[in-house]
Amino acid sequence: xxxEELGHSKVSIMDQVGPxxxxxxxxxxxxxxxxxxxxxxxxxxxxxKHVFMLWIVAVILMVTIIIPIRRFIASGSLVPTxxxxxxxxxxxxxxxxxxxxxxxxxxxxxxxxxxxxxxxxILFANGIGMIxxxxxLGLINRFILDVPADPHGTHSGNIINGMLHxxxxxxxxxxxxxxxxxxxxxxxxxxxxxxxxxxxxxxxLVPHGLPIPVYFLLIPIExxxxxxxxxxxxxxxxxxxTGGHVALLALLSLMAIFGEMFNSTFAGVGVAFIAIPMAAAxxxxxxxxxxxxAYVFTLLTAVFIGMAIHVHH
Amino acid sequence: MESTIxxxxxxxxxxxxxxxxxxxxxxxAAESIARQxxxxxxxxxxxNLPLFLLEGVAILAEVFxxxxxxxx
Numbered sequence: 001x002x003x004e005e006l007g008h009s010k011v012s013i014m015d016q017v018g019p020x021x022x023x024x025x026x027x028x029x030x031x032x033x034x035x036x037x038x039x040x041x042x043x044x045x046x047x048x049k050h051v052f053m054l055w056i057v058a059v060i061l062m063v064t065i066i067i068p069i070r071r072f073i074a075s076g077s078l079v080p081t082x083x084x085x086x087x088x089x090x091x092x093x094x095x096x097x098x099x100x101x102x103x104x105x106x107x108x109x110x111x112x113x114x115x116x117x118x119x120x121x122i123l124f125a126n127g128i129g130m131i132x133x134x135x136x137l138g139l140i141n142r143f144i145l146d147v148p149a150d151p152h153g154t155h156s157g158n159i160i161n162g163m164l165h166x167x168x169x170x171x172x173x174x175x176x177x178x179x180x181x182x183x184x185x186x187x188x189x190x191x192x193x194x195x196x197x198x199x200x201x202x203x204x205l206v207p208h209g210l211p212i213p214v215y216f217l218l219i220p221i222e223x224x225x226x227x228x229x230x231x232x233x234x235x236x237x238x239x240x241x242t243g244g245h246v247a248l249l250a251l252l253s254l255m256a257i258f259g260e261m262f263n264s265t266f267a268g269v270g271v272a273f274i275a276i277p278m279a280a281a282x283x284x285x286x287x288x289x290x291x292x293x294a295y296v297f298t299l300l301t302a303v304f305i306g307m308a309i310h311v312h313h
Numbered sequence: 314m315e316s317t318i319x320x321x322x323x324x325x326x327x328x329x330x331x332x333x334x335x336x337x338x339x340x341x342a343a344e345s346i347a348r349q350x351x352x353x354x355x356x357x358x359x360x361n362l363p364l365f366l367l368e369g370v371a372i373l374a375e376v377f378x379x380x381x382x383x384x385x
Binding site for chain 2: 097101232235236239240243292296299300303
């Protein structure tokens with residue numbers, strides 16, 4: 001069954017695979033957003049898929065982490081049970097292994113909230129990207145509710161159709177991770193200012209007592225380093241998240257490619273016996289990457305804040 | 314020969330460099346843990362950070378290579 005015989009489109013599968021993968025990891029089109037908001041000061045505030053996912057992550061974080069913690073603190077009991085136990089174990093791990101060795105005893109309570117927020121937010125945002133809820137919703141839409149396909153997101157059919165486009169991983173968008181890295185950038189400046197004062201923090205960028213010509217080389221490098229470190233944080237998280245999903249989708253597209261190459265459905269289904277277990281293995285690796293990337297972002301932020309507080313050259 | 318043929322070659326070199334670096338790290342870590350098993354936790358903690366910095370460098374380089382391929 002070739003594409004021409006199916007009559008769906010005259011475009012071959014090989015040409016569809018690339019744009020399909022890009023469509024699945026990037027944001028939905030700004031001209032067909034999920035919710036239409038106005039344009040203020042030249043910026044279109046309409047809600048696209050990644051913003052929608054940010055909202056969902058915020059709601060889930062609130063329900064799962066913030067409300068149980070507040071209830072536990074308000075109840076006044078000393079020993080946590082059940083889910084609260086797990087949250088306390090993770091928070092203790094972050095405070096004792098990530099924050100305290102880097103930031104020092106004096107500033108632990110100042111910087112722990114920020115770093116715990118980073119960790120939980122990135123963990124949940126990454127993890128929700130691994131759950132194919134919108135694919136399942138699309139399947140239900142198409143085969144149970146019989147709503148026709150909606151290739152351009154024009155909200156034909158029901159609202160679920162409008163939500164299907166774009167990638168699910170909010171942190172796969174470098175703008176989201178760029179926002180997090182901007183918070184890191186300002187946290188480093190604030191940490192240095194709180195510990196040493198505003199001017200002294202910038203004077204601490206370079207070690208003292210070096211001959212003058214060295215400073216001409218060192219100061220531009222240190223200033224560049226101020227910006228490169230958050231940039232690396234941004235790209236590390238965004239590229240890790242998108243890369244995993246691209247690999248997964250490419251493996252799953254192998255079935256369609258082989259089906260078209262040999263012009264038979266049995267070739268496609270046969271490749272499924274190899275492609276799907278490999279995709280499952282890559283998904284398991286992705287889960288490890290999700291945990292590790294949340295840990296690394298938090299760890300590096302803690303290290304940079306620590307470097308601004310305890311200057312050692 | 315098209316000039317875009319060197320881009321996948323570059324990607325392969327990046328992976329080679331990252332692989333060699335991580336391999337050296339891990340072998341040094343394993344050797345030092347074998348010498349002094351009590352220090353296993355400290356060594357793991359010390360290895361963690363440079364390992365992920367190296368991985369970040371590899372990912373950054375891959376992203377730029379991919380960009381070159383797309384924007385060619």
